[in-house]
Amino acid sequence: MFFQLAFSNIWRNKRRTLLVEFSIIFGITVIVFTGALTNGLSRIWAISSIEEQVGAMQVEHRDYQKDHKFKPLETTLTDSAQLINEIETFPGVTSAFGVLQIFGFISNGSKATTFFGRGLEVKAMKQTLPKMERTISEGRPLGENPNEVVLGPRMAEDLGLTIGDSVMVLAQTLKGGLNMVELVFVGTQKGSESDYESAHYVEMHLKTAQNLFRMKDRVSQLVIGYDAIRSSAVKLQAKLDRNGGTPLKVNDYTKTIQGYGINDFFSLISLVVGLVLFLVVGAGIANTMFMSVMERKKEIGTMKAVGAEQRHIKILFLLEGFFIGLLGAVVGLILSITLVEVVGAIGGISFPPPPGSSIPVTIPTVLDMNSVYFSLALAMIVGTLAAYFPAAVSARLDPVITLRQD
Amino acid sequence: MKKVFVYLCVFFLAAPVLMGMTGEEIVRKVDDKMERTGALSKVDMKVFRKDKLRKTYRMLMRSQGDEKILVEFLYPPRNKGEKFLKVKEHMWIYRPKINKVIRISGRSSFSGSDFSNTDILAVRLDKDYTARLLGEEDFNGELSYKLELLAKSEEVTYAKIIYWVRKKDLVPLKRDFYTLSGHLLKTLLLEVRTEIFDGLPDTLIMSNILEKNKKSVMHFVGYKPNQSFPAKTFRKNSLQRKR
Numbered sequence: 001m002f003f004q005l006a007f008s009n010i011w012r013n014k015r016r017t018l019l020v021e022f023s024i025i026f027g028i029t030v031i032v033f034t035g036a037l038t039n040g041l042s043r044i045w046a047i048s049s050i051e052e053q054v055g056a057m058q059v060e061h062r063d064y065q066k067d068h069k070f071k072p073l074e075t076t077l078t079d080s081a082q083l084i085n086e087i088e089t090f091p092g093v094t095s096a097f098g099v100l101q102i103f104g105f106i107s108n109g110s111k112a113t114t115f116f117g118r119g120l121e122v123k124a125m126k127q128t129l130p131k132m133e134r135t136i137s138e139g140r141p142l143g144e145n146p147n148e149v150v151l152g153p154r155m156a157e158d159l160g161l162t163i164g165d166s167v168m169v170l171a172q173t174l175k176g177g178l179n180m181v182e183l184v185f186v187g188t189q190k191g192s193e194s195d196y197e198s199a200h201y202v203e204m205h206l207k208t209a210q211n212l213f214r215m216k217d218r219v220s221q222l223v224i225g226y227d228a229i230r231s232s233a234v235k236l237q238a239k240l241d242r243n244g245g246t247p248l249k250v251n252d253y254t255k256t257i258q259g260y261g262i263n264d265f266f267s268l269i270s271l272v273v274g275l276v277l278f279l280v281v282g283a284g285i286a287n288t289m290f291m292s293v294m295e296r297k298k299e300i301g302t303m304k305a306v307g308a309e310q311r312h313i314k315i316l317f318l319l320e321g322f323f324i325g326l327l328g329a330v331v332g333l334i335l336s337i338t339l340v341e342v343v344g345a346i347g348g349i350s351f352p353p354p355p356g357s358s359i360p361v362t363i364p365t366v367l368d369m370n371s372v373y374f375s376l377a378l379a380m381i382v383g384t385l386a387a388y389f390p391a392a393v394s395a396r397l398d399p400v401i402t403l404r405q406d
Numbered sequence: 407m408k409k410v411f412v413y414l415c416v417f418f419l420a421a422p423v424l425m426g427m428t429g430e431e432i433v434r435k436v437d438d439k440m441e442r443t444g445a446l447s448k449v450d451m452k453v454f455r456k457d458k459l460r461k462t463y464r465m466l467m468r469s470q471g472d473e474k475i476l477v478e479f480l481y482p483p484r485n486k487g488e489k490f491l492k493v494k495e496h497m498w499i500y501r502p503k504i505n506k507v508i509r510i511s512g513r514s515s516f517s518g519s520d521f522s523n524t525d526i527l528a529v530r531l532d533k534d535y536t537a538r539l540l541g542e543e544d545f546n547g548e549l550s551y552k553l554e555l556l557a558k559s560e561e562v563t564y565a566k567i568i569y570w571v572r573k574k575d576l577v578p579l580k581r582d583f584y585t586l587s588g589h590l591l592k593t594l595l596l597e598v599r600t601e602i603f604d605g606l607p608d609t610l611i612m613s614n615i616l617e618k619n620k621k622s623v624m625h626f627v628g629y630k631p632n633q634s635f636p637a638k639t640f641r642k643n644s645l646q647r648k649r
Contacts, residue, residue: 105616107616107617109616109618110617110618110619111617111618112614112616112617168589168616170585170591170616172511172513173560173586175559175560175561176511176512176513176560176561176562176563177557177560177561177562177563177564177565177585177586178513178563178564178565178585178586178591179565179585179586179587180585180586180587180589180591181587182589214560214586
């Protein structure tokens, strides 16, 4: 009975209720659409990073992040070939390849400099990172020849190297002795963004790096390709833990893409904007409910006179607030989800080219269920809370006074 | 025929003894000569880049055999008070500006020079290498032993050293250092320029094959033998200033 009464009460002043509903619908549309844009931005960022650089998941030694600065070679994965075979049987995994983080000295025969970089399994890397070649700026990426090397552009310039030149690479092995290999320079890596990285980056074949460091079948990370942009890191972690051996840690792309954590910051901004919006909406609902209370003083007095208790009056007004919120949320969600899907279907929203680029940026809209749940809950909670004070006032009204009023 | 074979075997096995010392003996004797127990030495180190003198250091070196060595920088002011300590196979550096002792690797460069910490702080070669006499040859007009030293384990910095030692008085002349891959990495020339060590080398010239026009020269300018150092001299905890 309370539900029915409350629902019919909200339509007693249709114009006022519709105004409040419009404000709720607007608030929900802003939250859901902003969430979808942020989600779309994260999605294109994730896809390009996954396909070019980091893969969907990475496996490394459990202590690698903690100890790699002092024990980079010790905190590596052993029996990497067997581990790759196991990982490739995991549902959804398309391919995987090993990476060995390397460091040492590189020389052109007369000048030397320090380097850091990676030893890579080239064939498997091309399967796992299909867009990887886009990051080569001069020459070509590593080919079939195991004695090839790709360098940062500044390093090649500093050492006065041209494509086809030989370089000597010196490194300290896992056990501590010094080892050296002669390699042929075949290309430069565009991804070397910072000056330091550009002047010190070296990339070579994994087997060559493993021979150089005398650590057969050991890698720093395994990079995994996956058939969808979703994380199965927890399940893969559980599978690998069951197999025993080297203690491992599985990280998904949200941990391995550099700076990806900024998405949490964007989500926080959306959350704050949503909260501010609903503070305003809440004030509107509270105002509507107050006016409703003022208009229905005699009715409240009558209800009390025929035996309704304070809590009944309070519940009635709280339910009205709740229904206002719910109705706005449902309509708002239907509209905003439709908008997100329509914009998504036409390819997203085009923005003007960012500074330093001539290519416009198109951001697709991808529905973010978190913002859907958040706005639904926010509308109902704000509706109910906004009605609380008017409900409390109405419940305290004295029936004798209210019935005497004109 | 059988007798001839036995004679030949005996001859080849006994040849080093009959003809002179084995490689192991030569290296041990040279190590014994070069090792300084209870010695206080003053050393200058000059670092050359592009054939020009780039840096000059002055150090005080306290040695208690090959096991304990303490090097203290006296000059330049930037490095004054810096100390390198070696106790057995462990090495540390003390940085006075931050009053901290940091463990270091034997392979890293000794104060930006072409010497590694091992080159300076590890004197004896017979501990880490097995030696084989390759033969005798002329080295700068002097008859010398040519030895091949192979590292006993992969933990040793240089996998192989080719070593020239003057035959008449077992004075070391030159060492070529090789990597595990067999590439020549560094060359050390040992020269006698003063009589400070009674005919033993007092000047070490290290050049790196990876970088041309670069070398580091270490020259002993003062030497006091038969010194006794208190035990705390070579203690890691004694390096740090007490707060």
